[in-house]
Amino acid sequence: MDFEGWGPRRWASHFNQMLNLANPPDRYRFDISALAMETSCSLFPEDPITKVGKEELDGFAGALVPSASRTRWGIVYGAGQSRGRRRFTIAHEFGHYLLHRKKYPDGIHSSEAGIDGRTRLQIEREANEFASWLLMPLDDFRRQVPPTGKPDFDVLGDCAERYDVSLVAAILQWLRYTERRALLVVSVDGFVKWSWSSERALTTGAFIRTSRGPVELPPASAAGRELFTPEARSGVDHPTGVWFDEPARELSFKSERYDAAYTLLHLGDDPGWNRVARRHSL
Ligand SMILES: [Zn+2]
Structure with missing residues (x-):
């Protein structure tokens, strides 16, 4: 398959269709590390993601790092992140891998602001869009909170729980589509x-x-x-x-x-x- 020109939403919807078909019991709380490693191995055997792990990342929340030979990639996330934040960070770095690794062969480091989606940097915005759409599919989110709904922290907290992300990530995704x-x-x-x-x-x-x-x-x-x-x-x-x-x-x-x-x-x-x-x- 030719993935040239695929944007963040196209990639996210590709994996969502796959997950919808497989429909595992943890459909919305799936193992993001396993997804990144398994799918990159089958789609891009010449340079797959072979490792996802925690590291002390001074000043950064996550990173996409190549091996010395440039034939393998690793995703690292900073220590001290909650489970939900960690999951979003991994999805964000997976987005960098799919969308930006050819252009940035030396890898990419992401700040906390980049991962929250608060920066105007295009590659950070794209990685975030991918992570948000992958972890919080819009069709399902809209069923939880309609675009004209006026949710409180309990409702948005339930969404964060459903998608296994932080409360802030769920609120930002709701803000993206609300009318x-x-x-x-x-x-x-x-x-x-x-x-x-x-x-x-x-x-x-x-x-x-x-x-x-x-x-x-x-x-x-x-x-x-x-x-x-x-x-x-x-x-x-x-x-x-x-x-x-x-x-x-x-x-x-x-x-x-x-x-x-x-x-x-x-x-x-x-x-x-x-x-x-x-x-x-x-
Ligand atoms: Zn980033």
Whole structure:
């Protein structure tokens, strides 16, 4: 078969069709290391992946590394990652192998931001897209949370469990396809570390720019006041002016493990100025 020109989604759907046909009992929690090694051996016997293992990777979350002879590849993931994160990292590096190894014969190192999908680097975006679509097939995810749904952390946590990925990976995948205006905000010590908006939120101006440095959390928000109560986790409604120039529903909790606060913001469907902007563009 000629795989020239196959993009991340094509590769992911190739493996998803294969997994759907085989339909193992752990269909959505399959062994990603075994998949990467077995399929690369049969598809690319001249330079397969022969090893997946843990290593101390100073400053990196994962890497795709060639053998000295360039006839074998290894995937390594950094120590200290949770099971779900590790699985995503391996899938991400497998994506680099399928899509980028010819262009980068010396291998590829991936940062944590690259694996979360927070960078604009094209190869990182592609590896991420492959990992997300492979581990969280869109047709199935849409059955768990419809594109117009307004999920909370419990619903998204169930998805993370179903696909054996981290909560953040599941939230980012939902943000990729939702038709709603929503964003994820990750903060540390009262400052936004990074944030990711759904397409509709982004194009209607609902985003937080952190590229020029950390941004302070809104002082009236639950996360800004460090009110990490069960109520804040299931959602509190804020009037205009707390997060944006429109009302927002905030869901926030703090992860002790990562010492970070996670905030999901659900915004309304139709901000007024967007209606105006659309009318002018017609
Ligand atoms: Zn990468």
